[in-house]
Amino acid sequence: MDRVRTIFHSPDAEQEYEPLEEDEEVRRPVFILPDEGKTAEPYSRTEYFIFIMLGISQLWAWNMFLAAAPYFQSRFRDNKQILDSFQSAIVSVGCVTNLLSTLILSRLQLKADYPRRIIVALLTNLAVFTLLSISTVFTDMSSVSYLSFTLFMVFSTSVATGLCQNGAFAFASSFGRPEYIQGIMTGQAIAGVLPVIAQIASVWAMPKGDRSSAELQVLAEARTTKNSAFIYFLTAAAVSVITLFVTMPLVRKHKRITALNMLSSIDTLEESRRSVGMRELYRKLFWLAASVFMCFAVTMFFPVFTSKVLSVVPEAKAPRGLTPPVFIPLGFLVWNVGDLAGRLSTGIPYFVTTRPRLLFFYSVLRIGFLPLYYLCNIDGKGAIIKSDVFYLGIVQLFFGATNGWLGSLCMMDAGKWVEEEEREAAGSFMVLNLVGGLTAGSLLSFAVANAH
DSSP states (O other), rough: OHHHHHHHHHHHHHHHHHHHHOOGGHHHHHHSSGGGGSOOOOOHHHHHHHHHHHHHHHHHHHHHHTTTTHHHHHTTOHHHHHHHHHHHHHHHHHHHHHHHHHHHHHHOOOOOOHHHHHHHHHHHHHHHHHHHHHHHTOTTOHHHHHHHHHHEEEEOOOOOOOHHHHHHHHHHTTTOOOOOOOOOHHHHHHHHHHHHHHHHHHHHSSSOOOOOOOOHHHHHHHHHHHHHHHHHHHHHHHHHHHHHHHHHHHHHHHHHHHHHHHHHHHHHHHHOOOOOHHHHHHHHHHHHHHHHHHHHHHHHTTTHHTTTTOOOOTTTTTGGGHHHHHHHHHHHHHHHHHHHHHHTTTGGGGGOOOHHHHHHHHHGGGGGGGGGGGOBBTTTTTOSSSOIIIIIIIIHHHHHHHHHHHHHHHHHHHHSSSOOHHHHHHHHHHHHHHHHHHHHHHHHHHHHHHHH
């Protein structure tokens, strides 16, 4: 009888035991208890400052090339063909390289080490601007040789910019804090303001001097531009070193957080390594992607017009602050200050909207700023509205402010419309659309400049 009972009870015993051995659900709650805290890391002002530094480092290098334009003019003055085309060559190589590198990086999502991309970018910029600083000493190079060297440096720093943009936005998105995205955008605006201030200060610092000796004046200006370029390039190298130094603790913290999250469950590991397709990201982020593309495509027209608009006061009667060497950089400064103010305004809830279609509508409306430039004194041919306040205080200030406000909101909102495991991919995807807008705007602005 006992033997019969054993026969009938044995399967039941096995039936009770097997689910405990095979079903992982019994153990799974032990591992997923921390899930509530994984959606977003606590806000930290120190980390916010680090992301500001990352934003500064992204565009500081590029702005140094623009600020050093007088130096390059002095290096290429013996070759008129290069002198007339070097700026277009620098912009073209920079934009195309940045777009291609960003496109390639955005497709390499699986197992991407975004912090490592940031570090490689900073080390590359350090090497590039150290070499450029040294190159200011070797003034005997031919224009062709120095142009080749310069374009290779532009190519290298554009790849580094792509790495840093892709890595920084994806890195910031992984923390689940929109404020950190805003920190990067604010840093980019600061990188636009400081070099222009330095440029204006350098012009004011130059004594008017005795213009009786043209040869001495040319030599003095060449020496001044050489020294200024050396400082510009050395400063860019220093910014890379400082950013690298302050970023390393955050990178180590991110690795610890990632390691803890990977231990939470097998599913988390698999999901975090899942590559997100472009089509899927466009489906979720179409309006935000279109908004940021349109925003920066329209924005790229401002350098073309700003470099041509002069004060309504004739140069012969104008005080020094309204002469072209100061007034043109002043136009850039006001635009960049507006851009910075717009980016900072996104930290105030009153100025924040989370409606993607409305953001796209605003990005299209910004096209209306472009005709306003034709009301100003372009190339000194006269202004329809004879007021520098209209140009600086209305056109430049608000054109810049709307760029900073709109661009920041688009980048900050992207992480809210995707799953947690898609945030890093969404960050790099939005950078791709941003760079695409810059490239499209650059090409269109050249066409407008040539037509004008």
